[in-house]
Amino acid sequence: MSGEIAAAFAKAKARGEGALVAYAMAGDPDLPRSVDVFAAMVEGGADILEIGVAFSDPIADGPVIQEASERALKAGASLKRVLNEVVPEVRKRCPETPLVVMTYINVVMALGEEKYAKLAREKGISGTILPDLPPEESVGIRAAFDAVGLDLIPLCAPTTPPARAEAIARDARGFVYCVSVAGVTGMRAELPVDLSSRLELVKRASPVPITAGFGISTAEQARAIGAHADGVVVGSALVRAAHADGPAAARQLCAEIKRGLKR
Amino acid sequence: MSIETSATVGRFGPFGGRYVPETLVPALLELEEAYAAARADPAFGKQVTQVLKEFVGRETPLTPAHRLTAAWGGAQVWLKREDLAHTGAHKINNTIGQVLLALRMGKKRIIAETGAGQHGVATATACALFGLPCEVYMGALDVERQALNVFRMRALGATVRPVELGSKTLKDAMNEAMRTWVSQVQDTHYVIGSAAGPHPYPTIVRDFQAIIGQEVRTQSQALFGRLPDAIIACVGGGSNAIGVLHPFIGDKQVRLVGVEAGGHGLNTQQHGASLTLGTEGVLHGSRSLVLQDENGQIQEAHSISAGLDYPGVGPELAFLVKTGRMEIRTATDDEALQAFYEVSRSEGILPALETSHAFARGAELARELGKGKHLVINCSGRGDKDVATIAARGIPAAITGNKS
Ligand SMILES: Cc1ncc(COP(=O)(O)O)c(C=O)c1O
Numbered sequence: 305m306s307g308e309i310a311a312a313f314a315k316a317k318a319r320g321e322g323a324l325v326a327y328a329m330a331g332d333p334d335l336p337r338s339v340d341v342f343a344a345m346v347e348g349g350a351d352i353l354e355i356g357v358a359f360s361d362p363i364a365d366g367p368v369i370q371e372a373s374e375r376a377l378k379a380g381a382s383l384k385r386v387l388n389e390v391v392p393e394v395r396k397r398c399p400e401t402p403l404v405v406m407t408y409i410n411v412v413m414a415l416g417e418e419k420y421a422k423l424a425r426e427k428g429i430s431g432t433i434l435p436d437l438p439p440e441e442s443v444g445i446r447a448a449f450d451a452v453g454l455d456l457i458p459l460c461a462p463t464t465p466p467a468r469a470e471a472i473a474r475d476a477r478g479f480v481y482c483v484s485v486a487g488v489t490g491m492r493a494e495l496p497v498d499l500s501s502r503l504e505l506v507k508r509a510s511p512v513p514i515t516a517g518f519g520i521s522t523a524e525q526a527r528a529i530g531a532h533a534d535g536v537v538v539g540s541a542l543v544r545a546a547h548a549d550g551p552a553a554a555r556q557l558c559a560e561i562k563r564g565l566k567r
Numbered sequence: 568m569s570i571e572t573s574a575t576v577g578r579f580g581p582f583g584g585r586y587v588p589e590t591l592v593p594a595l596l597e598l599e600e601a602y603a604a605a606r607a608d609p610a611f612g613k614q615v616t617q618v619l620k621e622f623v624g625r626e627t628p629l630t631p632a633h634r635l636t637a638a639w640g641g642a643q644v645w646l647k648r649e650d651l652a653h654t655g656a657h658k659i660n661n662t663i664g665q666v667l668l669a670l671r672m673g674k675k676r677i678i679a680e681t682g683a684g685q686h687g688v689a690t691a692t693a694c695a696l697f698g699l700p701c702e703v704y705m706g707a708l709d710v711e712r713q714a715l716n717v718f719r720m721r722a723l724g725a726t727v728r729p730v731e732l733g734s735k736t737l738k739d740a741m742n743e744a745m746r747t748w749v750s751q752v753q754d755t756h757y758v759i760g761s762a763a764g765p766h767p768y769p770t771i772v773r774d775f776q777a778i779i780g781q782e783v784r785t786q787s788q789a790l791f792g793r794l795p796d797a798i799i800a801c802v803g804g805g806s807n808a809i810g811v812l813h814p815f816i817g818d819k820q821v822r823l824v825g826v827e828a829g830g831h832g833l834n835t836q837q838h839g840a841s842l843t844l845g846t847e848g849v850l851h852g853s854r855s856l857v858l859q860d861e862n863g864q865i866q867e868a869h870s871i872s873a874g875l876d877y878p879g880v881g882p883e884l885a886f887l888v889k890t891g892r893m894e895i896r897t898a899t900d901d902e903a904l905q906a907f908y909e910v911s912r913s914e915g916i917l918p919a920l921e922t923s924h925a926f927a928r929g930a931e932l933a934r935e936l937g938k939g940k941h942l943v944i945n946c947s948g949r950g951d952k953d954v955a956t957i958a959a960r961g962i963p964a965a966i967t968g969n970k971s
Contacts (some may be wrong), residue, residue, distance in 0.1 A: 360864040361738065361850060363745045364588045370732065382862035409586055410849040414863025436849070438592045441584055461590035463752060468593070486590050487750035 306430035306455050308402040309478045312351045313513040313534050322526070322565035323535030325479075325515055326350035326542055326558055327406065329372035330357055330390045331381025333547070338376075339393040344551035345542065346398040348558025353394065354433070354537065357383050357407035364408075364435035366490030368540040372547065383411050383420070391427045404457065404478070406433040409441075418448045431455035431478040439472060446477070460506055462486045462496060469502070473510035480506055480514040481537065484529070490540045492519035495528070503532035523564030530565045577766025580889065582882035585765040587745070587852045594752045599767040601672045606774070611671065618663050619778065622696065623653045625660075627779075629786040629943070634913040641933035642796065642940035646916070647783055647811060649947050656919065656948030657779060657807045658689035662758055664775035666693035669756035676700045678751070679758040680744040682709055682737030682803065683874035683921065684716025685948055686760030691725035693758075701725040704744040706736040709873045716952050734867035737803075737877045741851050761804020762881035765852030769881050776810025783943055784814055796936050797822035800945035801925040802842060802895070803874045805881035807947035813883075816892060824932060825884065826924045828870030829897035837869035841880040842888045842895045850879040856888075871900035871956070872920035874948075898927035907950060907957060908966045919948035920956070 316323040326345040330338050342353050358373035358381050365373070381390075386405075394403060405424060412420045412434065424432065432454060437445070439458060446456045455478030460469050463486055473480050482503055484495050499516065507514050516529045517537025526536050538561055545553040576599075577583045585595055605611040619625040628651065632644040649657035662679075669677060677699050681687030687703040694701035703720055707729040710717055720727050733739040741764075748757040762772040780798075787795050798815060800808035802825040815821040830838030838844070845856030850865055858866040858878035868878040887893035898906070906926035911917045918926060925944055933942050950957070 358864075360733070361742050363742050363851070364749070366746070377864060382864075384862070408849075410857075410859070410865070411863040413848060414859065414861065435588050436586045436852070438585065438587065438589050440592075441586055459589045461588070461592075463590050463593045465593060472589075483588075483590060485750075486752060488746045 306453050306478065308430045309352065309455060310512065312402050313479065316351050316535065320567045321562065322530035322533065322567070323351040323513070323515070324349060324558060324562055324565060325352045325354055325517070325535055325537040327354040327356055327537060327539035328542055328546060328554065329369065329376050330355050330386040331376030331379045332372045332543070333375055334379040335381060335385065335389050339390055339397065340551045341546045341554050342394045343397040344555040345558045346401050348555035349562035350401065350558050351535070352402045352404060353398065354404045354406050355386065355391065357381065357386050357405055357411055359408040359411050362408060364488055366488040366540060368544050369489050372543045383407065383415055387423055387427050391429065395428045402430040403428060404431040404433060405429055409434050409437045417445045421448045421452045421454050425452045425454050429454065431457045433457045433459070433481060435459060457481055459483055462502065466505060469506055470509040473506045476510055476512050479512050479534070480510050482506055482514060482516045482533065483518045484516045485519045487518065489518055491521040495519055495525060499529070500532045507533065523560050526561045526564035530567065536561070536565065577770065579883045579886035581847070582853070582855050582885045583766055583769060584854050585852060586849045586854065587765045588749055590749050591752060595765055595767065602668060602767055602771055605668055605671055611667070615664050615667060618667070619660065623659050623663060624651065625778065626782045627651050629783060629790060632914050635910070638913060639930045639933040641938060642936035642942040644929065644933055645795070645941060645943045646946045647779060647943055649779060649807065649945065650916065650918065650949035654685070654689050654692050655951060656685040656689065657776060657810060658686040658760060659692065660778055660810065661760065661772050661775040661806060662686070662689040662693040665756070665758045665771065666697055666699065670697060672756065674756040675754040677756055677758055678702045678704070678744055678747055679760060680704045680737065680740040681760060682740065682876060683872065684709065684713035684720065684952060685874060687725070687727070688716050688719045690758050691720040691723035694725065695723045702728060704728050704730055704740040704747070706734065706740045707731050708735040709737065712873050712956055713952055714955065736873065738865065738868070745851065761806040762809045762883060763804040763851060763853060763879060769853065769883055772806050773809045773813055773883060776806050777813045779807070779810040779945065780812060780814035783811060787941065787943070791941055794818055794821050795943040796940040797824060797932055798943045798945065799824040799826060799925050799929060799932055801875060801921045801947060802827045802880060802884060803839065803877050803921060804879070805884040807945055809881060809883055811945040812893065823887065823893040825893055825895050826928045827895065827897045828872065828875035828924060829899040829902070830869040832899055833897060836866070838897070839868035839870045839875045839877055840897050841878055842884060843897055845880065853882045855880055855882045855885040871903060872924065872953070874919070874921040875924065896928045898924040902927040904957065905966070908962070916946065917950035918946060919950045920953045922947045
């Protein structure tokens with residue numbers, strides 16, 4: 305296990321806050337400017353950065369992130385270039401913040417699972433989220449990640465039956481990513497009413513921190529979730545803010561959500 | 568029945584699997600279980616068979632193609648006439664089965680993706696027959712190319728949702744259908760149209776399409792007293808191919824041949840030849856051979872026929888090709904067009920552009936086999952849907968021989 309992720313959650317908790325995992329798309333609008341977005345999010349209070357690596361066919365993503373993927377691919381943001389050009393710059397500017405990669409399994413397979421694990425760890429990545437890799441398919445890759453200390457962060461969905469959710473949580477690395485809505489990424493006005501009991505169930509079973517993500521865009525939502533989880537993941541809202549108004553808008557939104565996460 | 572070889576279900580050697588968001592996994596497990604129960608229930612089998620007979624018009628004939636046989640000067644050519652199935656293509660075999668399965672599972676609505684529109688029409692038809700609401704995702708480019716089928720779907724009461732993303736073809740329609748399914752998975756069944764997608768779809772679609780090959784077995788025994796020497800089918804996602812070929816996998820004397828879209832040519836990057844030029848990867852929930860760049864980004868496929876315009880292929884076909892059981896060839900857009908006219912004029916059958924790819928490689932295969940042998944060509948669908956595309960190019964003078 306990487307350890308950096310656990311430390312980041314613990315630090316936030318010690319300050320009396322839920323952790324903010326902030327997502328942006330590497331290479332949107334281009335490689336250097338996406339570094340500015342990541343740095344701005346940390347200035348705004350992000351505790352962990354989730355670095356999106358674009359895939360041509362992102363079936364788990366809604367329109368905001370789909371469009372960001374298209375822009376990133378046009379800018380040439382391959383996994384290799386993100387690891388070689390974006391990650392080191394982000395590391396330099398945010399040396400304290402754990403970095404997590406989010407992409408699809410085909411992108412990692414193309415580089416090679418073991419080669420990716422080694423390279424990502426070398427470049428300072430702590431964990432990886434692969435939204436199209438359920439536990440049944442992840443045994444091999446997780447062994448490769450474990451071997452170098454890269455956390456394969458599992459997802460848990462609202463449709464996941466309780467026993468399966470507990471099994472996913474018990475076996476988790478890094479943190480458990482609880483998908484808050486049955487759907488793709490994107491902002492939602494309302495979150496499901498039974499989300500809190502679902503989070504409590506996962507929390508009881510999990511040896512690592514748990515977060516909720518998908519649909520979260522306001523301080524209010526963050527506050528509601530923060531009562532039942534160790535943190536929140538915010539993606540589409542930040543991608544949209546950065547795309548419309550640049551890094552400062554992403555910084556501001558992070559700060560606002562952090563206010564919601566104060567306990 | 569099945570050839571899943573590894574210990575893991577849903578695997579065909581290294582191919583197959585279930586690479587989907589966790590949200591969908593419980594639904595796929597439920598589908599797998601419901602399908603196993605349905606398959607074990609004789610009443611379900613009887614119901615499917617009855618609808619196929621009364622409504623679809625099965626069995627479809629195995630027709631001798633006398634003039635093609637003479638023209639090609641090799642094996643005796645037989646046509647398996649899926650073009651005569653209701654709605655005009657093999658796709659209906661699968662949609663009847665899947666919609667009946669969805670009803671059994673208590674699902675309230677149906678979604679589907681479509682390329683050429685044949686699967687969309689077949690799904691809309693099954694939904695109309697059984698009274699279920701139906702939504703079909705279709706690439707905006709295909710909506711344009713296949714206007715007739717768009718009208719048919721709408722006339723049947725389905726909602727057609729044009730997809731403006733990516734290459735605006737089948738791959739993007741499938742992405743969008745999957746995204747929709749993720750948000751409506753509780754009460755919606757997604758009818759995948761080819762033998763692709765996450766487990767258990769490749770198995771379910773293959774089983775429902777295997778009726779084609781099973782009929783060929785009995786018909787060839789009755790018509791020429793033995794099994795065919797070779798069977799050839801076009802390959803997009805691969806449902807008509809696996810359907811006609813699967814029942815013959817164990818008969819080593821029967822050559823199994825697939826034909827992929829060569830598009831503008833294999834060296835142009837504008838083709839749909841994933842079995843020929845694809846590399847191992849994951850697309851739309853299964854591990855198979857896909858057209859992708861060195862960074863794992865899926866490449867856009869091209870074919871004159873919307874149904875073959877797909878950068879992936881079903882995992883079972885990938886396995887059959889990798890293990891050498893199945894031969895794979897390609898035909899270009901131009902070759903398919905030429906075959907379209909040849910078949911129309913010599914057999915009185917306007918084949919679908921997809922099917923025309925199989926015909927385009929039929930002549931050389933017939934000659935390779937030689938006289939006294941029997942070649943079955945799977946006539947996966949009829950060409951009515953393609954006449955606008957084909958007519959827009961004008962009939963080449965080389966074909967008309969100056970007659971008009
Ligand atoms: C007539 C016909 N044949 C073949 C295909 C290709 O599909 P598959 O490869 O799944 O048989 C299609 C798809 O739309 C079709 O309409």
